[in-house]
Amino acid sequence: MLFRLECKKILRSAAFLIYCVISVLFFATNYYSDCKGGVYLGEGTKIVEDHDLIMHGALNSLMGEYASNKYVCYPFGYYKAVHLKDKDQQKIEGYLKEMTGTDDKQFEELLASGEKYYLGMPDKPEYGFGDIKMTDGFSYDRFLEIMADTDDMLGGGSDYAPESLTALFSQVAMNEEELEDEYKTFIEDDKVTGGLARLFCDYNGIVLAILPVFVAAWLTANDRKRRMHELIYTRDISSAKLVLTRYAALVSTMFIPIVLEMIIALVQAVVEYKGESLDMTVMFTLPTFWLLPNLLFTTAAGVLITEVFSAPTAIFVQVIIWFKATINGSRMLSGQIGRFDLICRHNSPVDRSTFLMNQDNFIFSRIFWTVISLVLIALAVYAYDAKRGGRFNDIRLFGKDGLLRRKA
């Protein structure tokens, strides 16, 4: 009964209506338009875990950035040029000499062989290298140690972060035969919908890591706005039942547009791939496993933070979490899924092998965020119960009883 009432309240709210509109708009402008006319393989690339290729690419890149003393990093997903101090430059020089097996004089010659060019600033030359070779038999483990230390010196987010090396420096172009194989895998192994479901989840994961917080914050703050607290506090219903029922109502209603989008995506696949044998269930099972943790977490965080602080604080915190989670994956749209990634990216309907390479991390991350969500909602129940019992009030910076309010 309460569940039905809460669902009704959410379904009639402006926040939910806007949630639906934005979700559908995002789906239509990204997934639906991408998949119109079938999958385009184009000039595909693939990631090969070739250590020699990785070491060669990273060495030449580091050499160029060392020569210009301008290291391009993306610590928060945005361009940042790092200029090292002399002491750190010397350390990098030492690493480069070790990797190339050169002494001072030979290293100077190597540096002079770089191609000089200007980008942006006319008085600051940059250098490009492509033919520098690693010394024979250089250990890959030692190479990884050097790269990790270099990335630390640069403050993180550089091309030399060990977890990025494979995806950045071992991408090779696919030939026609490989492209055909890729398409065959898409049709036979993924049965079309498997690949499309991954792309569907890639786009919707972004939306579900931010949008639900608004609806959750609205519902949680509504009691305060309508001054219903006192009325509800005196009711028989337990705090756990009330908070969990509201949470369940929020998650269920907000998953409705996603289910409708799954159905539209499946119909689109059936129309576009007439005659192929499609897996009719994977468009529902994979998105549920992939996207539900995002929805659970964002909603739980929204409920808890609004309960403890306020709705704007919940929105602010979730925007920061979303921003961080999105830009983590913005440079590598597929091929890299971390164990703690809230937003898992795989922006391609093909490339099944790369996804399978990260499958363990993917499963771990989904379970991890589900568990975190359950912990957060348990904390929300506790906070609500404490407020109800008069043991806790909202934490506020300003206003009455605010932390920063000056006492008379």
Place this chain on the structure above:
Amino acid sequence: MTSGCLARMVSSDVKHNFLIHYLAAAAVLLITPVIFGLAELDRSMAALPLETMPPLMGLILLTPLFSPEQNEGILDTVRSKKTSRQLVIGMRVLCALAVLAILIAALGGYMKYNSCEVTLGMCAGAFAGAAALGALGFFSSALTDNVIVGYMVSVMYFFMDLFLKNKLGRFCLMSMSCNIKGSKPVLAVTAVVLIAAAMLFRRVFRNEQ
């Protein structure tokens, strides 16, 4: 109303209701050098931080301007006062825009000091984008009487802008980075129209004088 009384009213409003928003907008300014490199950037690279961070300041400053009276009790008290509510909201808008201009000038000045190719026109463009996004949140919250909806619309427009960019045409907030001509005047006019429409809506449909 005497100017002294108006000044007291504005300072009290800022102190009790909006100081935290001003501080949050200043915090966005302070974290900009952490997220972006702000030294020796050419024109196109310098446009990126200038078009990414100020819109966030705009939505933090302008969206919640109706929030103090969202509580029905406070609204009833305010309604019983002689002071025009439209005047109060108008002063809040001006204060928010003034703080926004100061913060953008500080960001532009810092970038210029660090040898970036930043012009006054670029700062004005950043201001137009920030004001437009903030005005969108302001308008949405005025319409729905719900500041959360205001945040929702403006935050989602900002994120759609990050993803869709060129598809938004002249309404793209990142027009300098995406090389879209003639977008900033459109955004400036949009900001003015949305703020005026929100005030008019409150006057006509919410009977606020």
